[in-house]
Amino acid sequence: LLGELQVLDQVDSTNARVLDRMEAGAGHGLVVLAEQQTAGRGRRGRQWVSPFAAGISLSIGWQFQGGVQILEGLSLAVGVALARALERFDVPDVRLKWPNDVWCQGRKLAGVLLELSGDLTDRCGVVVGVGLNVGLAEGAARQIDQPWVDLAAVRPGLGRNSLTAAMLEELLPLLEEYPRIGFAGYREAWSRLDQFSGQEISLYSGPTEWRGRNVGVDESGALLLEVDGEIRRFHGGEVSLRGR
Ligand code: BTN
Secondary structure, eight states, X not given: OOOEEEEEEEESOHHHHHHHHHHTTOOTTEEEEEEEESSOBOGGGOBOOOOTTSEEEEEEEEEEESOGGGGTTHHHHHHHHHHXXXXXXXXXXXXXXXXXXXXXXXXXXXXXXXXXXXXXXXXXXEEEEEEEXXXXXXXXXXXXOSOBXXXXXXXXXXXXXXXXXXXXXXXXXXXXXXXXXXXXXXXHHXXXXXXXXXXXEEEEETTEEEEEEEEEEOTTSOEEEEETTEEEEESSOEEEETTO
């Protein structure tokens, strides 16, 4: 499944690097890892802090035949694959925060950014980008605007190489089987890992804040929120625990 592996000292963004190849119609199975990113990208246009050797910065390119609908729920399924990789090493208390943040002991350990290329009707190129904190120094951490944790704190001694190998062992087969299995094959696992299952949360969608009880995800990966006795579906937005 692995096409080509590039391990770089420094790059602007591993996602940008793979996306360039995808735009040229290539890059299927390309994996790029970097020690440091100078312009790491986070979701919603945010920056992803990735100082030298302080984390795992990984991007995978994958070409899918078919329209963009076959990718429904993929980003949540990627979260499940990452949780499985961490659980192989008994990393304690691994959870997911919708749609695809990996949390550990109540704080964010890793984030996922999917970027698309291709015409999205017959051909979809996807870049799966994963950033995982391994040992962030206090200085770098000051730039992060949410509660975070790193691997060194939750599972000391677990090396980046072993974890990266496990992540690829989970992610590459997931990408291979996804057109056949879809999110249906991951929904139950995702729900079991849901950090905020059954809790009162806020969902920020554009300028609007929706408050309600998190009652899970539907078959497409949309978040289900019970607001005033009615179930509402959200395909995008930011979740936070009420009051945080
Ligand atoms: C998030 O906002 O939670 C998503 C963060 C994704 C960061 C990773 S690091 C490797 C890859 N390259 C990037 O520029 N971003 C992703």
